[in-house]
Amino acid sequence: MDKFTKPNVFISKCLGFDSCRYNGQIIMDTFVENLKPYVNTITICPEMSIGLGVPRDPIRVVIESNELKLYQPKTDREFTEEMNAFSNSYLKALQNVDGFIFKKGSPSCGYKNIKIYNGMSKVTGSVKGSGFFGGKAVELFPYTAIEDEGRLYNYRIRDNFLTKIFISADFRKVKESNSLGELVKFHSRNKLLLMANSQKYLKILGKIVANSEDKGINLILKEYEQNLKLAFKNIARYTNNINVLMHAMGYFSKNITKKETDFILDSFEKYKIGKLTLNTPMTLVKSYINRFNITYLLEQTYFSPYPEELIFLEDSGKVEL
């Protein structure tokens, strides 16, 4: 655990922190509970923050006269202005946040796939969109890891989320050091992780670190951070992961038998067709890296991007990525 910097993660307050849901309930989410010891949590309930009590009549997002409104049908009251003002001021003041976990489906916290009702008094169908607070977070933090607790039951989404928050926290430490030497070390230990996510950004980031134009450290760190965020915008593709694992295999393939090679390649194939998660071929390759004590690969974050206590193989199956 010591080798990982604790990420700062915003989590909706009803996800295990307070009984603040409209009906007075709290949601004990297994993933969030497991994550708590490994992150610094930041938590609020936007609905309570704008003065709504517990319990309260449910609110919903509606479209009325082409405008999104936060509406409480039972009382016929609107909270649009209050929630917009609170979301703006709270989120703009939020510093050094490495990720967000929002309550899915909430008209306030939900960041995608929220039911938006067409009409206030007379409802004529619904569409999908964002909640007020969650939507504002996506707008202000477009490259930060943002998920809801439901999506995090998908293995690939969860793995990507955890990778992003821990690399973001690690980079914050580099920024604090204000040292080119620390940035070079950061880039070096993340090379395979970057290779898996984006060859294009691996090259761009390599050039920034090489600093052939002799730029000042503040500018280098700024440029590096911008491109690092872009590098992790999408979830690494299966083929990219296999390429990285093949690359790693190149360090020890001459020292293992054909039978062993075939066994590893078979695990890559099973991962490619979805019969295995990435964890299996990765663990297999890791076992040879340890056996042959390959220092360069042992130092690569790719093989251990976050604490192993957070690895859970359960997978909810298909979720839109």
Ligand code: SF4
């Ligand atoms: S989803 Fe957000 S607004 Fe709703 S109870 Fe949870 S923390 Fe509060």
